[in-house]
Amino acid sequence: MDPVIVVGAGPVGLALSLALAGHGVPSVLLDEGAGKDEPRTARTALLRADTAELAERLGCTTVRDEGTRWTGWRSMRRNQDVREIRFGEDGDLPSPVHLPQHDLTRGLRDAVMAHELVQIVPHGRLDTIEQDADGVTAHTREPGATWWRGSFLVGCDGARSTVRKLLDVRFPGRTAVERHAVAALRTELPWDGEALLHRMPPWRSGGQEVTARPLRDGVWRLDWLLPPRGELVTPEGLVARVRDTLAGWCGETPPYELLDTGVYTLHHRLARKWRVGRAFLAGDAAHLLGALGTQGLDEGLRDVDNLAWKLAQAWQLGASEKLLDSYQAERRAAVAARLRAADQALPVLRGSGLRTYLPGTGRGHDTLLTDGHLGRGALGAPPEYTRSPLAPPHAEAQTLVGTPLGGPVADVRVTAPDGATVRLRDRLGRGRQLVVLVAPGTGVWDRRHWMTAGVMPRLAAAVTALPVRAELLVTEGYPGASAHTVLLVRPDGHLVAAFHGVRPAELYAAADAARGGAPAAARTGPGRQRSGEAEGSATSAGAERSDRPEPDERTERADRTGQADPTDRTADIN
DSSP states (O other): OOOEEEEOOSHHHHHHHHHHHHTTOOEEEEOSSOSOOOOOTTSEEEEOHHHHHHHHHTTOHHHHHHOEEOSEEEEEETTEEEEEEESSSSSSSOOOEEEEHHHHHHHHHHHHHTOTTEEEETTOOEEEEEEOSSOEEEEEOSSSOEEEEESOEEEOOOTTOHHHHHTTOOOOEEEEEEEEEEEEEEOOOSSTTEEEEEESOSSTTOOSEEEEEEOSTTEEEEEEEEOTTOOOOOHHHHHHHHHHHHHHHHSSOOOOEEEEEEEEEEEEEEOSOSEETTEEEOGGGTEEOOGGGOOHHHHHHHHHHHHHHHHHHHHHHOOOHHHHHHHIIIIIHHHHHHHHHHHHHHHHHHOOSGGGGSTTHHHHHHHHHHHHHHTOHHHHSOOOOTTOTTOOOOOTTBOOOSSOTTSBOOOOEEEOTTSOEEEGGGGOSSSOEEEEEEOTTGGGSOHHHHTTSTTHHHHHHHHHTSSSOEEEEEESOOTTOOTTEEEEEOTTSBEEEEEESOOHHHHHHHHHHHTTSSOHHHHHOTTOOOOOOSTTOSSOTTOOOTTSOOOOHHHHHHHHHTOSOSOOOOOOOO
């Protein structure tokens, strides 16, 4: 099989190549630049707990070594404190990780350079994409004009995506939703290690809102919300904002070192299609968002987590159209919901008039903004794929646990097959579904004893018979789950189903649904191809190459069960 072609070597493209490599899939990473990023301290990345964990799992050491985890979050309105949140005290609200984006990119690039399954190509400027029954051919122009052959192609090439334009995909949305003046400076503020959101600051140049978010080594990023169509921000005007803001917070302007400045305009856009045949879009090529504290980079890394295991299954075992279409159905719907929530909140938060002065209004507004900045609620929480085309049909044996179906699983401690005790999310990203048995008391047993006790032999046999690769794990407890509950988890950590007791037939059906049903090759026969499915493609993205190995016995057995329909509608969200 040909490698996957990844276009764009920003954080999302680098992360996708690393995620594919973690699944054992090679990739060619086309970098339009020379492989070096301009340091911009004022351009930072704010990663939520799930995306920071993903970056670390992919081998990005700078998130752990150079990222800043805040000690708290403080909200102010005029001269009064509105809310104070402490991080890490009870473990239920982890801090985001804040670091300059060039440091995040450097850490991901270092991991890519060390991986033999990733070939990075500098000055890889794409100008042509062609698709056929077996793959994608891409051409890069001078210098070093080259034709590249891949099994799939993913455009991670940013807001001005060449891939999106070559696929003729529309990118509608709203322009200049918010504008911010930004400064990175080294100074001392009264809130050591805390991030601050200050609404309606009482000094002249404060504007409607200013935030201060700490970085390492005493550096802070300050953002001032600007009028949507205000005057240009001059260097002198920005320095005046810095001095007024520091004086407003500290009583007088403390010594400071101005490191970097900028003015950022935020847009909200959503590509009409995220899949065209064997080509996909991810990151800013597929969506733009960022108002009210939402983070486009977070959503781009979630695209990676969702798409990588599906491409890996298609590359290694073949995939149904339902599985490949589910990327757009799940991720586009999730980002559309985020954009919709922001668009609904903007008139309320940025409006004027009597309602902004009603009792309790300020506190309600603060809650909305805090959710966006801290990754909670409709503006920031990790997505739940409750209406996924990969969701299994309801079975009587299913039970409810603390995680909703389609939601990200809780990171409980589990015992792995080698007897080691690890976090559940440490077992993600390996291309396997996870089967987790809730068995209180097993922690004090030696694994070789409890593997042959109780329900374990029957459950182990059921896991072996699944139509996909799966790993059996055991945990002492899971939120909302009783003893002998069995959880089925996707390779990206989202809950497929939970059963009370060992239910081999139901477990098999759920695992088959989560892979989108039997691969197209298993239904049509080796060497045969199906008719074209997506716009712009000559054939189905699941078409089988004649040199691919025969399906193994478990795949053939899954085909005979007829558990899943190979076709499904993708989400049509405008």
